[in-house]
Amino acid sequence: xxxxxxxxxxxxxxxxxxxxxxxxxxxxxxxxxxxxxxxxxxxxxxxxxxxxxxxxxxxxxxxxxxxxxxxxxxxxxxxxxxxxxxxxxxxxxxxxxxxxxxxxxxxxxxxxxxxxxxxxxxxxxxxxxxxxxxxxxxxxxxxxxxxxxxxxxxxxxxxxxxxxxxxxxxxxxxxxxxxxxxxxxxxxxxxxxxxxxxxxxxxxxxxxxxxxxxxxxxxxxxxxxxxxxxxxxxxxxxxxxxxxxxxxxxxxxxxxxxxxxxxxxxxxxxxxxxxxxxxxxxxxxxxxxxxxxxxxxxxxxxxxxxxxxxxxxxxxxxxxxxxxxxxxxxxxxxxxxxxxxxxxxxxx
Amino acid sequence: xxxxxxxxxxxxxxxxxxxxxxxxxxxxxxxxxxxxxxxxxxxxxxxxxxxxxxxxxxxxxxxxxxxxxxxxxxxxxxxxxxxxxxxxxxxxxxxxxxxxxxxxxxxxxxxxxxxxxxxxxxxxxxxxxxxxxxxxxxxxxxxxxxxxxxxxxxxxxxxxxxxxxxxxxxxxxxxxxxxxxxxxxxxxxxxxxxxxxxxxxxxxxxxxxxxxxxxxxxxxxxxxxxxxxxxxxxxxxxxxxxxxxxxxxxxxxxxxxxxxxxxxxxxxxxxxxx
Numbered sequence: 001x002x003x004x005x006x007x008x009x010x011x012x013x014x015x016x017x018x019x020x021x022x023x024x025x026x027x028x029x030x031x032x033x034x035x036x037x038x039x040x041x042x043x044x045x046x047x048x049x050x051x052x053x054x055x056x057x058x059x060x061x062x063x064x065x066x067x068x069x070x071x072x073x074x075x076x077x078x079x080x081x082x083x084x085x086x087x088x089x090x091x092x093x094x095x096x097x098x099x100x101x102x103x104x105x106x107x108x109x110x111x112x113x114x115x116x117x118x119x120x121x122x123x124x125x126x127x128x129x130x131x132x133x134x135x136x137x138x139x140x141x142x143x144x145x146x147x148x149x150x151x152x153x154x155x156x157x158x159x160x161x162x163x164x165x166x167x168x169x170x171x172x173x174x175x176x177x178x179x180x181x182x183x184x185x186x187x188x189x190x191x192x193x194x195x196x197x198x199x200x201x202x203x204x205x206x207x208x209x210x211x212x213x214x215x216x217x218x219x220x221x222x223x224x225x226x227x228x229x230x231x232x233x234x235x236x237x238x239x240x241x242x243x244x245x246x247x248x249x250x251x252x253x254x255x256x257x258x259x260x261x262x263x264x265x266x267x268x269x270x271x272x273x274x275x276x277x278x279x280x281x282x283x284x285x286x287x288x289x290x291x292x293x294x295x296x297x298x299x300x301x302x303x304x305x306x307x308x309x310x311x312x313x314x315x316x317x318x319x320x321x322x323x324x325x326x327x328x329x330x331x332x333x334x335x336x337x338x339x340x341x342x343x344x345x346x347x348x
Numbered sequence: 349x350x351x352x353x354x355x356x357x358x359x360x361x362x363x364x365x366x367x368x369x370x371x372x373x374x375x376x377x378x379x380x381x382x383x384x385x386x387x388x389x390x391x392x393x394x395x396x397x398x399x400x401x402x403x404x405x406x407x408x409x410x411x412x413x414x415x416x417x418x419x420x421x422x423x424x425x426x427x428x429x430x431x432x433x434x435x436x437x438x439x440x441x442x443x444x445x446x447x448x449x450x451x452x453x454x455x456x457x458x459x460x461x462x463x464x465x466x467x468x469x470x471x472x473x474x475x476x477x478x479x480x481x482x483x484x485x486x487x488x489x490x491x492x493x494x495x496x497x498x499x500x501x502x503x504x505x506x507x508x509x510x511x512x513x514x515x516x517x518x519x520x521x522x523x524x525x526x527x528x529x530x531x532x533x534x535x536x537x538x539x540x541x542x543x544x545x546x547x548x549x550x551x552x553x554x555x556x557x558x559x560x561x562x563x564x565x566x567x568x569x570x571x572x573x574x575x576x577x578x579x580x581x582x583x584x585x586x587x588x589x590x591x592x593x594x595x596x597x598x599x600x601x602x603x604x605x606x607x608x609x610x611x612x613x614x615x616x617x618x619x620x621x622x
Contacts, residue, residue, distance in 0.1 A: 054520055074523045081524045087517035091539045100535070101525035152525065 003030045005156060005188055006051060011060035013046055020046050022212045024060070028190065028205075030155075033182050035191045035199040038209035039235065044192045045160055047209070051190060052158050053077050065155075079156040080149035084164060086141045088133045094120075094144055095129040101152040119151040122181065139170045150181070156188040163198065175201050196236050200224065208232050229342050230273040237277060240316050244274035244341070252341055255291065255312045259334075263341040273342040278306070278319040280338035289331015295324050376592035392593035401577070401594075408573040409601075411488065411563075412556035415495035416503075419552045420545065422496065423503035427544075430504070431511035442508075449501055457494055457565050464490055464566070486568035494562040495552075502551035510544030511537070546609040554602055574598055 006028040013021040021043045028034050036044035049055040050062060053074035062069050069077060080101070089097050095116055102112045120126050123143035133141065142162060149157055159178075163171045179202045182189045193199055199206050200220045208215040208223060208231075216228045227233035230241045244254030249264035254274045266272065286292055293311025304319045309330065316332065324330050380389045395401065430441055448456065463469045464484040474481050484490060514537065522532045560575030567573075572580075574594065581591025 052524065054523075073528075074520065075526050075528050081521070083517045083521055085515070085517060087515060087521040089518060089522070089536060091536075100522070100527075104526045104531060148521075148525070 004028070005030045005065060006190075007061075007063040008047070008051070009061040009063065011047070011050060011057045011062065013043075013050065013055065013057050020212050021050075021057070024214060026207060026214065026217070028156075028188060030188055031186050033179070033189045033191065033202060033204045035193060035203040035206050036209060037193060037196060037199040037206050037235075038215075039194055042209040043212040044194075044209050048081075048158050048160055048190060048192050051156075052079065052081050078154060079158060080152050080154040081158040081160065082145050082149050082162045084160045084162070086145040088141055088145060088148070090133050092133070093129070094125070094131045094133065094136075097133065097144060098148045098151050100148065105152075115151050119147040122150065123147045124177075138165055139174070142166065142174065146178070146181075150185070150187075154187065156190060157182075159189060159191045161193055162191075163193075171198070178202065200236070206236075208235060210235070227275065227340065227342070229345050230275060231345065233273075233275040233340065233342065238317055238319075240276045240278065240281075242274045242276070242314060244272050246270045246272045246341060250336075252339065255314055257291065257312075259290070259339060260336040261339040261341055262336050263339075266341070266343075271344055273344055275340040275342055276316075276334055276338060278317040279304070280334055281316065281318045282333045283307075283318060283320055283322065283324060284331045284333050286329050286331045289333055291332045293330060293332060295326050295328045295330060298323060298326060373592045373595050376588050377596045378593075380589055389589075392589045393597070395590055396593050396597050404572055404574055404577050405597075405601075408557055408575070411492060411495070411573065412553055415492050415499065415556045416549055416553045418492065418496045419500050419503040420549065423500055423548060424507055424541075424545070426500075427504045427507035427511055430508050445501065445504065453498065454561065454565075456498065457562060460490075460494055460497065461485060461565055464493075485566065486571065488567070488571075490566040491563050491571065491573075494566040495556045495559065498562065499552040499555055502555070503548035506547035506551060507541060507544040510541045510547075514540050550606055550609050553605060557602065558598065 004027055006026075008024050008026040011021055011024040012019070020041075024043075024047060026047075036047055038044050046055060050057050053069070053072060053076075056071060064077070064079075089100065092100070098116045098119060099112050102115060107115075116129065117126070120128060123146055125140060125143055125147070128136075128140070128144075133144070136144065142165075145162070162178075163174050166174060175198055178189070191199075191202065200223075203220055205217060206220055206223050207217050210231050216223055216232045218226075223232065224236055227236060227239075230239075233239040234241060242254045244252050246252050246263070246266040246269070247258065248268060249266075250261055252259055252261050252263075252272065252274060291311050293309040293316065296308045296310045296315070299306045300323075301319075304321050305323045307318045307320065307324060309316045309318055309332065311332065318332070377392050378388055378390065379386050380391065426445075430438060430445070461468075465471070466483060466485070468485070470484060471481055518540075519532055519536060522536045523529075527535060558575050560573065560579045563571050563573045563576055578591050578594045578598070581587045581594065
């Protein structure tokens, strides 16, 4: 069931004559976990701030439940935000922080008590009501920030790199916890991050952005397996990106050779980017390989080894659980399905 | 190398300029000399609590309090305006605000005398429009005006320095949670700025309570505040014992009021002036 809750229509924004967002069109449905993913300066945070009402777009519309909310101030919007550095009220204790929004709504104090208790339980911080904000660890402050937003039962929760300041282990735990909270409460999450792994782990839909433009919108699997251009391929996971020529349908030439592939619909002899994931290259004995190369370096990455292989004047990154020593001659094989052909992005 | 040797000049400074003068004041306040020599007395302190002098204390407190409140009411919005502007305009505003402070304090106050006097600029301007005013100079209001004018920067700067340190994201968070601008101010900005307010209040209240120049110049010869009273004892009537007792009481009052204000100041959160 797809029920739209937020839509951005042709949203553009510039700061000091520098365009940070260009024609953003995005539709977000109820209960969806959407991640805005991109490198810093790509416009993802600005997009979030426009949805939250902290920035006003220069052109275009923000539509919430069918109504234009372009100029509605943040305090009148039915959504809440978890800020990057938590932005907790240091002059209040945990209880007062969480109760802030409810008190403004003039809710009965008994209901406030009950709701604060509930939400503290949800973020695993029961009993912390009277603690000072300064006495909490980063992870705990983060949970309070989430609780403070969730207690208002928003229909949409905006999260601006909320896990950025936490260490790796804590971040992984919080990722799963956030996902669990989102599913159990049935709220729409709009999540901003530059961490592609985080995006892949948590999202229903990923919106990849670069230079103020949306590059690709899709489910994590689709984005990973079928990136639309070399930028997305490179940003989501590691990639070998090679110049190639699409000679005809299902046949591409690159790295001084011709290869079968599964793509079609390009101009004859169109110049393309060929993208091959490092884990899709299989290392085989030299005589069985499509391409022959020499191992240049090996790095142990935990689950796999990352090897750079010099072949036909190019450097190929290969991920494999089997290690080949430096200076070994190896053969490399790729099946046609794993050769991704992308239109060249024409530089503007 | 003994590091504590480096502290000796500082210790010497404290002894010469703080401890010895303080000890002398206390000494003069409780000892008196007569034919029999030097002996202990509480006479000076008894005189301090005579009604005529108590009324001077009360008037000084009242005027200092009014000046402080007016400074706060004017200074807080001013500090907010300064803290709100973008950087380039802000530094110009700060400079504009600080420039009068470079002028000599006496010169600034004399300037007000010529503005306020009977045929001064303000009376002339008002007269031009057919409004006649009673004497502006040598009134209580003139003294309060002089205090506000001279001490306003001491209110604005500590509040300003606290306001600019408030994380904008915290204000956005309050707005995000449903607080309209006035509520954001009342529930977040103002409470977070209290350390600056208390610094500012102390910085204005203390000189306002002790000044004798402003009250002399703008209040006239008969307008007596504690500062004037103490000055008289030392310079005119030469009753050093009584003057010292007045100073000790004044000091205790200031320590008491600072103690109250300090309760709002958490460590390292002050206006950067204490």
